Amino acid sequence: MSGSAVSVTTMDSSLDEELEGLSAAGRRRRLRRIDKKEGSIVWIDGRRLISFGSNDYLGLSQHARMIAAASLSILDWGSGSTGSRLTTGNLCPHEELEAAIAAFKHTQSAVAFTSGYAANVGAIQALAGEEDLILSDSLNHASLIDGCRLSRATVRVYSHNDTGHVRDLLNDRSNFRRLLMITDGVFSMDGDLARLPDLADLADECDGWLMVDDAHGTGVYGESGSGTVEHFGLLGRVPIQMGTLSKACGSVGGFVAGSRSLVELLKNKARSFIYSTALPPAVVESARMSLEIIASSPSLRARLHHNVKRLRTGLNILAIDAAAGDSPIIPVIYGSEMAAISISKQLEEAGFWIPAIRPPTVPPGTSRLRITVSADHTDDQIDALLKVLGEIDKSVSSK
Ligand SMILES: Cc1ncc(COP(=O)(O)O)c(C=O)c1O
Structure with a gap:
């Protein structure tokens, strides 16, 4: 084996050890590939999902x-x-x-x-x-x-x-x-x-x-x-x-x-x-x-704020604890990395894509769903998300 092959192996095992540490802490990040995109709908792993996670607030992309x-x-x-x-x-x-x-x-x-x-x-x-x-x-x-x-x-x-x-x-x-x-x-x-x-x-x-x-x-x-x-x-x-x-x-x-x-x-x-x-x-x-x-097009902004209000009001009615305000960024904090990942997975199974946000992006103990709203969302999509969030929330609180 050449000297450089040995050092690459040593490098990789050191890096793998670090990666395993991230996995154990629930902080390993994984790229998800979007195969197709139409407004707020994305196709990932062969499934059609409604995205509530992008920053495309006005749907201009x-x-x-x-x-x-x-x-x-x-x-x-x-x-x-x-x-x-x-x-x-x-x-x-x-x-x-x-x-x-x-x-x-x-x-x-x-x-x-x-x-x-x-x-x-x-x-x-x-x-x-x-x-x-x-x-x-x-x-x-x-x-x-x-x-x-x-x-x-x-x-x-x-x-x-x-x-x-x-x-x-x-x-x-x-x-x-x-x-x-x-x-x-x-x-x-x-x-x-x-x-x-x-x-x-x-x-x-x-x-x-x-x-x-x-x-x-x-x-x-x-x-x-x-x-x-x-x-x-x-x-x-x-x-x-x-x-x-x-x-x-x-x-x-x-x-x-x-x-x-x-x-x-x-x-x-x-x-x-x-x-x-x-x-x-x-x-x-x-x-x-x-x-x-x-x-x-002020109407696009008006549509965005209409959607934000609909989602925020719905969360309030469901007594889901989201930070107050009127911005299209709505965090729902679950605490641990594992809890946020699990909720994000359950949402994905139900047809919604909202990535879990974990440290170091947010402080430890505040892992969350960062729900974002776009002018592209329809009332029906927002109501469907609320329904699923309500069901997940009930099952989390009853545990
Ligand atoms: C507050 C804030 N500033 C700056 C940036 C960086 O902007 P960009 O994604 O265009 O590099 C971001 C992106 O996530 C952000 O949220």
């Missing part, structure tokens, strides 16, 4: 106008962008998309990244360094946490949505150059909204910069659908608005919207922007189309 925009763009531009934005990859569609994002978010300017993850790690790393202080909500998304780590700033994590705690952590603010306050707009696994008005006041008071990750608010909240900043009447008061094109927008990509100076600085310093190939033009064109659809 298969919208005819999105498909047409992407198809036409591929004919004009081909499949790839061929380079980083700063080399050969800065195409007309990218600049048009950024202008559309800025208009949609009511900001001077915007910059697109290849994903929301890339936007967060790039923006935070570019804006904060060793001399700076970052305050970050304990339930912030992993991409924000990773951006904080990358920045090498002093990072203080405050208890979820606890603005009193934020204030406590600011007592030595003057020892730092910049202060960044970072929060999800809609918390991705809990579906509650950040206390943006209080955070904006605190940021003003302490000369801080508020950054809102509105991955799940964009297209869902606000009069024009621009997100939680608009929803809370804070347009002009949140200098760093991050968002994704991958959830309600039904495409892929991330962005930061704000002042011209902010965007110019990010284009110069965000490493995930500089050292990565630009988004493919077909994706860019579908994303731009999504903003057009969101702005011109």
